[in-house]
Amino acid sequence: MIFQALLTAGAIAVTTSVYVETPAEPSLLTEEVAPMSRHEVVPGDTLDSILAHAGIGVPLRTEAALAISDVFDLSALSPGQLLRWSVSSDDPSQLERLSLLTRDGTDIILDFTKPLEASLTKTEILRRVRRETFVLDDSLFQALATHNAPESFAVDLAALLAGQIDFRDLEGTERIALIWSENVLPDETIVGEPQIAYARVEKDADIFEVLTGSVEQPFILFRNGTLVQQSARPVAGARLSSVFGKRRHPVLGTQRMHTGVDYAAPTGTPVSVTGAGTVLFAGTIRGYGRTIDVDHGAGVLTRYAHLSRFEDGIAPGVELNAGARVGDVGATGLVSGPNLHYEVRIDGKPTDPIRKAPAARTVMPTPADHVMLTIARLTTGYFLRPNTSKKS
Structure with a gap:
């Protein structure tokens, strides 16, 4: 770990x-x-x-x-x-x-x-842990490149902090800390995609911190030291039946890009939105069947497809809280059986939902969460300051 x-x-x-x-x-x-x-x-x-x-x-x-x-x-x-x-x-x-x-x-x-x-x-593959702390005095992409951090983290951070920070509207004085891991070959070639373990953004009077975890608990979000959101699957207890990436289509039988993940569950199983947002679309799309798109801000959108029905009141413009029920699992569209097709799109581009899903349900942090948070703070030269957030 x-x-x-x-x-x-x-x-x-x-x-x-x-x-x-x-x-x-x-x-x-x-x-x-x-x-x-x-x-x-x-x-x-x-x-x-x-x-x-x-x-x-x-x-x-x-x-x-x-x-x-x-x-x-x-x-x-x-x-x-x-x-x-x-x-x-x-x-x-x-x-x-x-x-x-x-x-x-x-x-x-x-x-x-x-x-x-x-x-x-x-071949010998090294799992290397890296840390960087810097003041954002340029665009986020340029700052990451300057500090030899993966530029893709700009997209990751926008997804992880969707609804909290709009990274298109930064002032250029924010302080950022990152801990990530990467696989490297003996010749220093990086293999695969680096994985963020911890991220901290200090903006105005607020301090946002993210810890990433397993597939079951992709990440948790703290604001000024208090846990405010935790990611969750859109279908509780469902089996992950198909992952993001190229695959053989279960109906067509051809190799196609799978732009989301599938959760197999019986028809009628509740489907919940994975982050606070606004319904952008609720209707039928060819291949997807009954589909709901939710806009989470900062260019982040989630899609819930193959639904058997929509929850009452679901319509474009409706605002949703994280964890709100949006419909039920079904088999509408081009599918071989009942499942939820779940997508995350960032600026219109499909990304891996397992890694980049918007934040969701509020829960109590575990002792392990606090230990990991303390270690991350210590290794990035930071001690939590008194809460100086603005009062509403």
């Missing part, structure tokens, strides 16, 4: 377990034979499209796909996986080496200078 790593003086990394399935040629990707090009898989990518964009010819792309398919299902290619390759110095359309690094650290390696056969090696 990230906060356990912070307790160890000077700890900056935790190493995942490492083993080697085929120890032959351990220097395949490290020897100085040719520079390695890199591409981190994003939604919609295929092996063929990545290599085609790199200028690799069709025959070699086909060979590579067939060789990798012997040990890995290419339909499981997913965001966060890393493709690396080198080409001939005489002909840049000719591959010399190719590596597909999966999320669990398995490196699938092809050497085109020899009879082609995929070899599997477990």
